[in-house]
Amino acid sequence: MTNVIKHIKSELSALYNQNEVESFVSLLLYKIGKIDRVQRLISDNIAFTHEQMILLNDAISRLKKYEPIQYILGKTEFYGLTIKTDRRALIPRPETEELVDWILHEYPKAQTVLDICTGSGCIAIGLAKQLSTAKVDAIDISCNAIDLAKENANINKAPIDFYQADILSTDSLSKKYDIIVSNPPYITISEKTDMMPNVLDYEPDLALFVDNENPIVFYKKIADLATTYLKEGGMLFFEINRKFGNEIVSLLACKGFRDIVLKKDISGNDRFIKCSI
Incomplete structure (x- = not known):
């Protein structure tokens, strides 16, 4: 999983600030791999499958075009509620x-x-x-x-x-x-x-x-x-x-x-x- 995180950061750090990139890491790991912060703390050995890497690289490509992460994820949270988001x-x-x-x-x-x-x-x-x-x-x-x-x-x-x-x-x-x-x-x-x-x-x-x-x-x-x-x-x-x-x-x-x-x-x-x- 460390390599996955390094991959996300290396692809996006030139375009976004550190806090934004860290947020993208957390959101994408959970969206694609259902990996939350606790799992990241207790294990470095969680790998993405080939199919998951395809999804990850698609998301990274969209972020490189400055598409909002909320549109990529298809949802956001608002006042404790899940709100579907698109264009x-x-x-x-x-x-x-x-x-x-x-x-x-x-x-x-x-x-x-x-x-x-x-x-x-x-x-x-x-x-x-x-x-x-x-x-x-x-x-x-x-x-x-x-x-x-x-x-x-x-x-x-x-x-x-x-x-x-x-x-x-x-x-x-x-x-x-x-x-x-x-x-x-x-x-x-x-x-x-x-x-x-x-x-x-x-x-x-x-x-x-x-x-x-x-x-x-x-x-x-x-x-x-x-x-x-x-x-x-x-x-x-x-x-x-x-x-x-x-x-x-x-x-x-x-x-x-x-x-x-x-x-x-x-x-x-x-x-x-x-x-x-």
Whole structure:
């Protein structure tokens, strides 16, 4: 097995930092050989078969092209749940787990939830699993993303109603909600030059980017809907681009929202907003 580990490191160390390579080693050993950290500690004599080496070299080849490891593995973990991952939707990020945690802390008895721009469904599923009596709905413009989100809901036995819709062209919702949450596209086109190829070349542009001229367009639209479709005492939650936190706070204040809070993520960046109507 030592040779397998050396092989992975020798192939990838020039392209990724040490922590990333160590993570790839652990993930690939377990994915292909079901070898966990404990087995690595107690034995150096576990070898890969020819078939396993073919799988390993295929994964290494894909990593050399900067394909995300989550797409190679076909899944990731989110809030203790297994989420299927492929190019139909963005890969769930750790900071979005912080958003789910914040929602559950702020409104643990919510009975109706709407997740707008649901993507893989991770937010809706995370909330549905914790708010066991809540009715959770989720919307996305992409039919492919909706299909993936439905698969993830089934995997996790989360009862969610999914709807395909362009929220920017939506003027009404079917009911009012205790919680409306959205992690919409928020990266401007001009920020593409700062992004890594594993995101740019593989994750869907539709879920990532907004025009430079109107970077908070989704927040404006969702805030407008929330003024009508949040229940009394309900809460609106956003994940945001750190560059536009104060601008979105001002927008919400102008639209009559109260108790507006701009919250940093674990890395110290402005990342989340909550407010009430």
